[in-house]
Amino acid sequence: MENLRVLIWLLFPIVLMLVFWRDAMRLMRAGYGLAAVLTVFGALGFFGGFLLPNLGSLLDPVELPAFFFTTTIAGPDHSMFSLTGAFARVQRYDMDGTFRNGWFAQTGGGSGAIGLTTEGWIAVASTRTKQIELFHPDGTPAAPPRPFSWTGTQEPRVLWPSAVKVEGMTLAQPVELANPPLHVLPALLVPFWDPFVAWLMIGAAMLLMRFGRRRPAQGAGPQQT
Known part of the structure; x- marks a missing residue:
């Protein structure tokens, strides 16, 4: 039953994404090439948040954007750890900003907070x-x-031991750091990662379709007036 639920959860955004791609192909055939490209990438970005956390360990060696809604703390062994947004992506870096690996936590789609335990976890x-x-x-x-x-009334971003109590264990005092530096690959992956950027791309595609000039289909003769 659990496997069926996961399958349905994955199939639903995939089907919707295919619908967007079908519309993108129609735009391409109609001569709106740029609008079609923006629609394809916008659909990937919008549904990426549903699909990426379900890819398991496949994305562990891939650095994803860590500069939208991200909190970073110092970790053990001269490392730092970032937690990004509602997707709950944790990424480990050296103190010089070199990416090491990342993984997804299970936050149920809600916001998250990051901290350390006295065991160094x-x-x-x-x-x-x-x-x-x-x-x-x-x-x-x-x-x-x-x-x-x-x-308190505000949801925590950092797990301060004075404000957060964990059953059966003690939190360590974290040190909050600046977020990791911007790298090329994560910057290119922003459209696949942040739904707001995805909506902007789809909105730009709609504006181009409405107000942009259509490129004539290849092989088409001049339009008669």
């Missing part, structure tokens, strides 16, 4: 599931998820 909290996942610095699971609670 990476802790990722989901404000939706009210659970904290625990990882070794290389991304492998360190312990089963545990419930947590926090004081």
Whole structure:
């Protein structure tokens, strides 16, 4: 039953993405080449947030954008760890900003917060599931998820031990850092990663279709007046 649920969860955005691509092919045949390209990449970006976390470990060696809605803290062994947005992507870097690996936490689609435990584990909290996942610095699971609670009205971005309580363990005092530097590959992947950018691309495609000039199809003769 669980495998069926995951399959349905994956098939739904794939089908919708194929619908967008079908429309993009129609735009291409109608002579709106740039609008078609923007539609294809916009669809990839919009549904990428649903598909990427379900790819398992395939994306572990790939650096994804870590400059939208990202929080970064210092980790053990002269490393730093970033947590990006509602997709809950954790990425490990050297202190000079060199990417090492990344993985997805299971936040149920809600926002997340990152911190450290006194054992040197990476802790990722989901404000939706009210659970904290625990990882070794290389991304492998360190312990089963545990419930947590926090004081105050604002959802935490960093797991400060004075404000967040975890059942059966103690959080370490984290050091918040600047986000990793912008690298070429993550910059190119922004349209596949941030839904807002994807909507902008699809919106630009619609404007081009409405106000742009259509490129005549190859082999078409001059239009009669």
